[in-house]
Amino acid sequence: MARVRLIDVAERAQVSMKTVSNVVNGYAHVQPDMRARVQAAIDELGYRPNLTARRLATGRTGMIALAMPEIDHPYFGEMASHLAEIALARGYRVIIEQTLSDAAAEKAVLQDREAGLVDGVIFQPTRMATLDLARLHDDLPVVLLGEIDAPVTTDHVMIDNVAAAFDGVRHLLNLGRRRVAFLGLVDGDITMTNRRRLLGYQEALVGAGVRLDPELVLQARGFDSHDAEAAVESALDRGLDFDAILSRDDRFAAGALTALRRRGIAVPDDVAIVGWDDSAITGYTSPTLTSVAPDKRALATRAFELLHERMHGHHGAGRHIVVPHGISVRASAPGA
Amino acid sequence: MARVRLIDVAERAQVSMKTVSNVVNGYAHVQPDMRARVQAAIDELGYRPNLTARRLATGRTGMIALAMPEIDHPYFGEMASHLAEIALARGYRVIIEQTLSDAAAEKAVLQDREAGLVDGVIFQPTRMATLDLARLHDDLPVVLLGEIDAPVTTDHVMIDNVAAAFDGVRHLLNLGRRRVAFLGLVDGDITMTNRRRLLGYQEALVGAGVRLDPELVLQARGFDSHDAEAAVESALDRGLDFDAILSRDDRFAAGALTALRRRGIAVPDDVAIVGWDDSAITGYTSPTLTSVAPDKRALATRAFELLHERMHGHHGAGRHIVVPHGISVRASAPGA
């Protein structure tokens, strides 16, 4: 059975195609009886508009792309879920793009792959350099997420990583901890994100009169929780003395928990831990995980708003929006 | 700057549009020098094809939709990740659709929302009845995922839930457990999935000569891990005696762990637990979670293959494919 087209409906209802189109699109000035007649034809034939054709005619796709490193990372999963919901409420659909932190894939996101496919892109880059970013999105509206060193020309939504790290460490200091480790550096990955977080970490310690110890900045081999586990074990092996950990994300924090448990070190009594992302993981660990909590809903909302403006012709300079964060206090670093 | 079109390239290279099209699409019979000339024009103008227009002309969209209840559920996140990867390798892109287990949203997936937008849909329904499913996807190729009671006309990929539940319980029985609880029923949600799992659970017990006790089938209020936690606590409150749990998913198992820990019940010594999905959660809990492991990669691969055939004209009866499962043994129910 061939698809029913607009023209089939028009013939059936004895009207022009455009009138059918007007009915389908809820155009105001259509007489009620005419509308009813057309609607009847639509229902009888089971007509449904071809979105691709509509797109070609209007130039709008009604879709936005969300490009992230991994869709099965809890943080990104939650962001995707929020964004899909927000976008849907505003009449947009979301294509989810997985870059796997691959530079080529990230480039592709902004280039040909999106050509004419989406009206805009919300993108969390990890590998692309600032300049490449600036150069690549000629005419495609883009909003960046995360703490990359975003080009000034591009909209960007983030939390204040310095302040968030500061707050996380403060929380630990308030618990009386003085030997706070930073678990977050990954070999060969000196991103802006980490630099900022490290800065906040240092500011908090210095502000509290605690001497900085470079030994306390732990390095992992990769991004998996096992890499964090290994990093913590290795720190313990070399006799590093610490009573708290601020972790780059909840997965790393979970890895740290595992390592500490294996060594019989009590959390939070011996070592308190603050994770990062406030993802669903925080509820599954034992003890549950205190975590730096970016306002994910706000991130998604603001990102969509900025993109929406760009898609509707806004052409100003890049706007850099900071959304709130908090600390979700759970058992691994309880309230003071 | 207006977009560069095919015709602009054609004019620049002094050839017909079709020749440019042939070059862009890698058509074989184009002379090398002609190809070079056209390519040069493409590069100079920075031409990129408009995918929407291509779609309208070819009738193919090159996209498939993946519709699932929640994209931030770890199981679905992993499935989405696999599928995106597989589809990409075969030249398809994936739109991820979140139904939030809403009947209307599920219907929409098969109806107007995807009209002309995607070439096919891979769909994990939870609310839709068999007949609705059968009726709604007239001409849209669809492959179903999960253990719904799929219409015979529709392709369907799943694991053998009876056998998987059987194996999960066997694993617990091999550990010497005899009072095995089933944590999985949710109020007002008597799905086929659960019926099958419950059947496998019963078969395993009966096969081992263990008396069935209806009390051991635990009921939760909702789908959240806290609901599982509450269900287990309530079972403990009423003095239920059990030494093992087979859980409907890993989140529920995590909830059970929390409840047991709070009551000072040792896992796995007092109560062994087997989760379901073998999701990333299994590594974050303490102890780590033994879990029934559907072969997610195989699920995604087979689903895509079936869909691919349908999209290329296959019109036979519904095929119902069973993919392997295993038990990922971890600490919550160690090997015997």
Added chain:
DNA sequence: AGATCACTTTACAGCGCTGTACATTGTCTG
């Protein structure tokens, strides 16, 4: 009655691409 105006509906071009049918060129065969 004719003019005016606001509201409805129509006709048709065109969004950018590819498929089809056909024209052209070059190569090979007997």
Added chain:
DNA sequence: CAGACAATGTACAGCGCTGTAAAGTGATCT
């Protein structure tokens, strides 16, 4: 060297829809 055939390139219709301009329809006013 004619004829057959493959390889290569061209012209143009058409995918299904919407935007635009123009035409039609009453109602209201002079």
